[in-house]
Amino acid sequence: MGRWRQHTGLACRTAVALDRIAGTHATGRLVMKHENGMSLFRRLWLVVLLTTVFAFLGSFVVSMLTARDYLEQQLYTQSMDNAASLALSMSQQGQDPAMQELLVSALFDSGHFRHITFRDVDDRIVVERHNTARTDTVPGWFTGLFSIRARPGEALVSNGWQQAGKVTLIADTRFAYAALWSGALHLLLWISGAGLLTGGLGSLMLRTIRQPLDRVVEQADAITERRFITIDVPRIPELTAMVKALNSMVERLKAMFAEEAARIQALQQQANGDPLTGLANRLWLDSRLEAALQEEDATDRGALLWLHIHALQTLNDKLGHEGCDALLRDIAQVWRNTTANHHERVAARPAGGEFMLLCPGLEEDAAQRLGELLAAQATSLMDSQYKLNGNLLHVGIALYQHGQTPAQVRHCAEQALLAAISSGDNAVAVQAVAARESDNMPWQTLLNQGIREHSFFLQAFPVIHQDGRRLHDEMALRLRHPDTGAELAAGRFMPFATRAGMTPALDLEACRQAMLMQGASPHPIALNLSIESAQSADFLDALVALLSADPDTARQLWFEVSEHGLSGELSTLRQLTDRLRPLDCHVGIDHFGRHFSSLPHLHDLGLDYLKIDSSLISGIDASPGNQAVVKAIASIASGLGLLTIAERVQTAAERQVLAGLGVSGLTGPVVTAPGLR
Structure with a gap:
């Protein structure tokens, strides 16, 4: 008894450690999810976008103001130079009005000036040209925001040694606005290109670290699901320390779990x-x-x-x-x-x-x-x-x-x-023991006909919590004989179905029946899948397609695989849980404890519940050895967040003992027999 208490105590300590660590990471995950809802790629592009906008606005304002000042100076220089040239030409031509008007018109027709005026010494207008055309290639908001002031250029016209008048030229700003607008567009293209290039380079850098980041997230998600896995240490310094710490924690937990699994197996060997x-x-x-x-x-x-x-x-x-x-x-x-x-x-x-x-x-x-x-x-x-x-x-x-x-x-x-x-x-x-019935039924024909005509049906056996509420209904497959109407239990036809490779087809038919029943049932439904079905990629594809067609019903289904078929096939169970977890289905192990083949790996199978085999439950109220085994299983399962269910509980005394051992659910005669529930 002392050794049993020692083993059970270790199970409890391991369970508490698993529960605390997984719970802590689950809380952290929720905080990260709510506080940091934006991915790194979106954050990067948001930063690049804001940086690009600010860079463009700053560069745009500075560049436009500088360019505008430069263009205004150029326009003034142009006006002064052309005014001097026009005045000189008019001085050489004397006082011929026709020639004066011709010279002014020739310069105005070049299109570079908005206004040209020639006034005599009395300030009377002799010749005047004015261009009212406006540019249609530059937006009005731009010309309003960056208005260009064209200062007039002036020069004196002489007649010999006497002043004959004065010419005034004001350059046309249309070309300046066009040049300024073109510069703004080029600046925008350059800044945008630089932003896209920066974002692209940043994305490439993130992609180089995305795989280790995804692995870290996968490890964190696995811990919140109470699956303890290790990952390769990345070369990124910021992630190295965290991954090493998580890996170290997982290895310690695995060591604790392996030790406890060995002790439970030793307990089982001592008892049985x-x-x-x-x-x-x-x-x-x-x-x-x-x-x-x-x-x-x-x-x-x-x-x-x-x-x-x-x-x-x-x-x-x-x-x-x-x-x-x-x-x-x-x-x-x-x-x-x-x-x-x-x-x-x-x-x-x-x-x-x-x-x-x-x-x-x-x-x-x-x-x-x-x-x-x-x-x-x-x-x-x-x-x-x-x-x-x-x-x-x-x-x-x-x-x-x-x-x-x-x-x-x-x-x-x-x-x-x-x-x-x-x-x-x-x-x-x-x-x-007694004369055995000849089993010469044409099973191949009966099973194919049953699948084709949907002659299979499910019989429910309730599974309850210790407090009396229904956990789910465990379904057993039945075949109604097409001629006699007799109900044939699975034990009659499953051996042939296994030999004939028909178990995946029968399991899929059972799933179809369960989907139909679940719509009218207030309780979840549990189905047993054969290891042959779990190993079949075609079956898993068909099952996922069937469940995906009705996600609400799929969430009410529990799937279990018998432990005795899992020896050396734990990867099959992992594959099954990986395919069903996105659909929110429950996955468990049936007849757990016959061989304990899956016990050392419970921490990374992603399960939801264990059904403890009736071999450990039968007469447990009078078996201290089996009590120690079941208590250790319940403790370690509780630490992993797994529900434990006892199979074939037959008496109220067994139920009472199981409640004290930490077993949460039960099925069997004690559930269905009147006066025992």
Whole structure:
């Protein structure tokens, strides 16, 4: 008990650390989101735009004023020079009025002057020309804002040594305005080009750091979702320190989590494992056998193999205590090897020289062959390594069907073992608990017809919170026989569907049915997906398309994958969560705790809930070992923000104990039976 309390305490401390860190980053993320709603690219372009505007306005005003002063001086010089030239020409021509008028008209017709006047010595106008035309290429607001003042140029006209009059010239400002406006446009183009160039260079610089920035954001988002990932340290000094700190924190959390996962697995082994061989003990075997017989999604048939070693005490005397223990461990390894590629199987050593192997889904012929193989391997091992021969062991095989009781199956296995003993040395015998129905249904035709005609339907099983509110309805797929109308459970047809590669099609049909049901259901709906479906890219594409067509309904769906199918396939679960997370669907693991294959990776799978396997729940009120395991799971799940749900809770006593262990939800007979809820 002291060790269990120590392990559970570490689980609690790890959970608190995860909760605080993830919570802190979640808060920081919300603050950043609300206070800094504009992206870096938009900020950059806003700064460039404002800078360009201010630069243009400043340059524009200064340049225009300077250019205007210069043009006014040039116009005055032009007027003075041409006035002197005209006066000189008129002085040389004498007092001929016609010639005077001709000279004035010739200069005026050049178009550079707005006003030319020749006055005599009495200040009477002799010749006058005035141009009232205005420029139409320059906006009026521009001429009004930067008005050009053309000062008049004057020169005296002489007649010999006497003054004959005075000419006055005022230059036309149209050309000056046109030149000034052209300069303004060129300035605008230059400043705009410089601004665009600056913005483009800035964008290129941002793009060079966008990838590390995106990775930092991805890491921060993952932490807020309680997925703890590390990223490569960028070369950007401003980001290096932050990324190193986050990576260091994540590595420490992963180390804490790995340590806690190892401790939980050690707890499970202590509570449900055989200390000598490492196989499951009788408690774990009994709970798994009960689940195989009673759980809704279990296969409809299977086999229980029972190997009995004769005269174990005699072998112990012959081989010695250590030698006999080594023999038992070697036979256990032979037993364990059969489960390597069959994660649904359970290899156990209930006592002494008794070994049992639970094989859900195993048919009679395959069970016979497996029993004979195991008997042959065990006797060969005993002969070659321990020099034992003769009548050493027997194997009895019980064939069961879903819905039978564990007591019936154990009794059948015992009778089969007695039959094997009476059959001869090292013999194998097979018996059925009851006459098994012939499974010769045309499953291929039935399943294809069911998909085509939508003969499948869903049966709901409520899942509630400890406080009584409904969390969701867990759905089990059923097929209505087209001829008899009989309701066929998934355990009847799923083994064939798996062998035929039809599980993705059936899972997609179940999703369609769930989408239709959800519209009329006040509660969320949970569906179990096969690992084959989760691995299929075509299935995921079709599922996402189906859910995207009705996002509001999709948000009410919960998807779960059984843990025993995830061994070595955790990347598949990550892919599933990555595809469903944008749709706000819940994703969880079903039958969690059978193998703990996903436990060390819970921190980066992006899950929402765990359904703790009924093997850990059955009789938990009388099992301190399983209580310690479940409490540690609930603690670490709570720290990751995961909801924990207990499967097949059968009694009020189990429910009460689970509430004290921190398990939030439950399903099973205690939920549906009258008077227990």
